[in-house]
Amino acid sequence: MAHVEIQEQGNVVRARVRSRMDLSSAPELLAELVRAAGSQPRRVELDLSAVPYFDSGGGAVVLELRRHIEQRGGELVLTASTPAIDGFLALLDVRRIFQPVPSPPPTPFLAKIGEGTLQVLRDARELVAFTGEVVLGLYDAFRHPRRIRWRETWLYMERAGVDGIPIVVLISFLMGLITAFQAAVQLQQFGADIYVADLVGLSVTRELGPLMTAIIAAGRSGAAFAAEIGTMKVSEEVDALTTMGLDRTRFLVTPKVLALLAMLPCLTVLADFVGILGGLVVAVGGMDLPAQVYFRQLRAAVVPWDVLSGLVKTLAFALLIAGIGCLRGFQASIGAESVGRITTSAIVAAIFLIILADAVFTVLFHYW
């Protein structure tokens, strides 16, 4: 409850505030004082000597009131206050408070387009340079295997490979199961039940196995690589590495790329195997095909090249996932927010590139 005593004398309003002036009473108090000041240009004399407590809520009321009165050509005068209020006001530079907030001038539309284009070009240039860096790093690792940071490589192999087994197994089993189930419904109409083995075998080894494994790896490892390098960049660890004369590619990129190159094919083989098992479950459980028949048909349908072509693709996927993860990591700027942004971008870019590469491979293998 605000207590304000108001006296009016001609063109002068005397307001004496007797209540606390704090953040919670500010809106009510301001409304009352504004009402007392009225809409005519008048001189308002504010007496704060009876205010028991004053904080920035009170400060905001006084300044807002002053702005309101001066807009109408009036004048606000502080006739009396307390030592606490004087102390509070002494901390402020009241003149500057009333200056408008400077805001940066808006960028013209054309400049925005130009900036965007330049940004795209810069990104492309960075991508080319980074690809070169990775290739050189791998070449160097190939020529001098002893210079590879093996300890880190083992660690990433464990994280990207072994730790990923449960989710890869679960997803590829379900993919095999779903494929077989969808196929069963169609095939049974023609009495062609036996071809469920062909369908599952080919689609899993050629496409589903490599693709699903790569997408899982993009979400797990690609994101982890980006976030890790991004955080190192933010906390200046990458700069420390550079100023120590150490090669950031050899320390940070090569172990990750090698680990994923080694583990992604392994995970894919596992995914192929489990996916086919998923198909088997449907064949045996839902279509009354004996397991031996399923496998015999599978052996006839799937040739080694089917599995191998899937694994070749996987190597390309591994390079893309690890490469884009590391590249985005190095693109982190300042602060926690940018790490979140680059991690998202690493996953999205990796998945896009995986699908793109898969399309290229499909065409390539077809005309081979």
Next chain:
Amino acid sequence: MPADPIIEVRNLVARYGERTILENVSFRVRRGERLVIVGGSGCGKTTLLRHLIGLQRPAAGEVWIDGAEVGQANEEELRRIQRKFGVLFQSGALFGSLTLGENVALPLEEYTNLPRPLIDMVVRLKLSMVRLDGYEEFRIAELSGGMKKRAGLARAMALDPTILFFDEPSAGLDPITSAELDHLILQINRSLGTTIVVVTHELSSIFTIAERALMLDGAARGIIAEGDPKWLRDHSEDPRVRAFFNRQPLTQERSENRGNRSA
């Protein structure tokens, strides 16, 4: 109600797992006092601060802030206690996704029902107090180290706290900027009567700010000295305390002896 000591710590024990950092630490802070908690690296002063502001619960003992116990408080009580104080973290801890003005406005939007123009005015007031008015629209990444500290202080003061805690206010600042910050802390204390608790090992800040210093020691796991820092510097019996406040190596006497012997 014990209104006068605004902070009271009774027999505080702090542990990280098996490791005991602080043992039976007790002290009081008067309302409106400027207390500095000092000590070498790893002596537990940051741990003590984290207990005072409720980020860590004591293994034993009590922490009272303005008549409420922090150690046993449930989430809701703790939040209510935490509204009475502001904390300036070492790096400023400003939210990088918001502008400077939005950082300061955040506690006001969450904890008060002020209309927008009044919030803007309070934000302006706070930024004016730390000499950052006019920088509302700036992104945090665009601010220098000293500006981030002052901006963090403005946010800490947004709700007019009765206590302000500072963790290493001068860390990473140049001498002029850190002296200005010290001066600002003094001004706030004198003008608003805010109780000030500073954790630091910066000697110049200690002598400027402190009315009273508490010195912690890692090996002793507690307070080894208490009093006016200037007096401690000149008159303390304890060689560790004298060495700290005179900025001398503690091993100096020993190495001098060794030098004499070999001569």
